[in-house]
Amino acid sequence: MKIAIIGTGYQGLVTGTCFAENGHRVVCMDRDADRIALLKRGIPPIHEPGLEELIIRNMEEERLSFTPDLGDAIRDSLMIFLCVGTPADEAGNTDLSGIFEVSRHIAEAMDGYRIIVNKCTCPPGTAEQLEEIFHTHTGHPVDVVVNPDFMKEGSAVDDFLRPDRVLIGCREIRVNEIMKEMYGPFLRTGKPLLVMSPRSAEMAKYATNVMLATRISVMNQLADVCEPCGADISEVREAVGADGRIGPTFLFPGIGFGGSGLPRDLAVCERLAAEHQVPHDLLSAVRAVNEGRRARFLRQILDYYGDSICEKKIALWGASFKARTDDIRGAPALFIIDGLCQAGAAVTVYDPVAAGKLADRYGDAITIAAKYYGALEGADGLVIVTEWNEFRRPDYARMGEVMREKVIFDGRNLYTPAIMEANGFRYFSIGRKPV
Ligand SMILES: NC(=O)c1ccc[n+]([C@@H]2O[C@H](COP(=O)([O-])OP(=O)(O)OC[C@H]3O[C@@H](n4cnc5c(N)ncnc54)[C@H](O)[C@@H]3O)[C@@H](O)[C@H]2O)c1
Structure with missing residues (x-):
């Protein structure tokens, strides 16, 4: 199957390359012409272990190609994966203008039925807004699927090839069967493919990152208690992580988490809670502890x-x-x-x-x-x-x-x-x- 990746940054490039590795014909598109020029020469514009070899191999096998042209990418591609940035400001307001704009352009360029797979992290309700954009800007039918990504930079290729789970937010049984077929090769070890409502799938991505952020902030605050008490947080962490109910990951104390995901997703969740007038004092505390580090x-x-x-x-x-x-x-x-x-x-x-x-x-x-x-x-x-x-x-x-x-x-x-x-x-x- 030919598939299109729109937005070839950290997420899009890993997604496209891993699907090509499974035999699909993948065209990765980005509006950044310099990025595409580098990729056409087999040079990844980001550092991600294992990625370069996969890019080169799949380019040589003519399964993976790159283009700055949206029309080229989506022509004959049944599935179009949206992988553009969805940043948020410090108050947790998500900027969806990029994903909305690119969806309009896709709708205008479409020449038949397409499955639009949104891999971007977006607040609950975004899939419905995307459906609305497609219905307004094209007469061709579309199905919109929420498919959030849980890869971690630094081990993104491995995470994509061997995910803990795959999430699909879509009500169309026929589309879900196609998604299962796409992801089947990555789930051979028995990890689950979870099908749920689009809003739950959108929320699950934020909820996961909030949970991870909370573990880190709790350990950081415990580190501050350990120091004056004469305890060593590294030893305490080992004991805590050995508890089967807790587990050892995301317990390392330090100077706080950064990156483009965790801080943003925490802020967006706080914003969503505030908008709906439900308490979010725990989320605010997790953020405050982190910023204090x-x-x-x-x-x-x-x-x-x-x-x-x-x-x-x-x-x-x-x-x-x-x-x-x-x-x-x-x-x-x-x-x-x-x-x-x-x-x-x-x-x-x-x-x-x-x-x-x-x-x-x-x-x-x-x-x-x-x-x-x-x-x-x-x-x-x-x-x-x-x-x-x-x-x-x-x-x-x-x-x-x-x-x-x-x-x-x-x-x-x-x-x-x-x-x-x-x-x-x-x-x-x-x-x-x-x-
Ligand atoms: N980076 C990660 O580890 C990660 C993990 C899980 C989820 N995500 C989600 O994936 C999405 C993308 O994140 P990222 O880190 O890959 O961002 P990124 O900034 O690395 O990449 C986004 C790419 O999209 C391109 N782009 C923007 N607008 C475009 C347009 N109109 N047409 C074509 N290309 C366009 C940009 O040039 C850029 O190359 C976000 O929603 C993010 O939350 C990222």
Whole structure:
């Protein structure tokens, strides 16, 4: 079957490539001509483990192609997957203008029946608004299906090929059979395909992210309780996560979650609750705890150096909002970099893959190091922001040799305090006594 992907960003590119990997003929469309030009040369504009090999293989097999032309993409494609951005402002108002505009253009270009699969994260009721747009702008029949995506950047290919579940929000049995056929190969291990109302499917995406955000905020607040009590949150986390009712994932304390998903989905849920005049104090608390994390961490760094911060060189390890991605949208690192720069510190950052995106954002305002020990040369302190694997077991002696002052602020609890103390570092971490 030929399918069209509209919007070839993190989600669209992974979705299109994984469907091609299963034998479908996929055309990925994006209005960003530079992005399409790169992809036509087999170069992914994003960093996602395993993606490049799949893109190249499926291009060579002529199952995967890229175009800036909407008409080309949707011609003969029974299924059209919507994968454009749906950002929200801080008050949780979702900007649906992009998905509405692209739907209008698709409707105007359609030459027959189409199944419109909305993979974008959208508030409940959006599918009905999309149906309305299609009915207004084309005489051809359409079915709109809600099919939210749960992939995680950094393991998106694996998540797509082996999902925990697939969600389908649609009332048409015939369309649901086609969706089951599409996703069947990904569900061979017996993971469920859940069919529900479009509104429930739309809400389930937000609910999942709110639940994940809540776990992180609870652990972060527990970390603050552990520290004065003389307990170590890393040990406490292991005990909590070993409980079968709780499980070990999304329990890592740190400087708060970022990215383009969790903070937005929390804000949108708060907004929906407020609009419908139902309580949302728990959601607001989860958000407030999260926003407080990065501010608290920055304050700890600034307090340590006091007025001398403007003479200091501070190194950051990591900038992406989490490991294994180059995405810096909503990354805590940006808050830390901005705060340090405003205080007058000279900031040098090393990130294994996000250097390009950092350079686009900061230009000459910061130094971007090409090597991770290089970032430490002459540094008066190291701030660990992202939990990249290569930061986990560094050569402490070498670090100490190149740094001017042996101070580490670890926002990810990568090291053991006693080992850092033995190596002569001042070491500040999360929910554990500083040494
Ligand atoms: N990034 C993720 O890990 C992830 C996970 C689950 C769900 N989602 C959802 O997927 C959707 C897309 O997110 P993303 O992270 O891929 O965003 P993104 O910004 O990386 O990609 C969106 C792409 O759409 C393109 N685009 C925008 N308007 C267009 C138009 N009119 N015509 C053609 N192309 C257009 C942009 O140029 C961009 O390349 C969002 O609703 C998001 O919530 C994302």
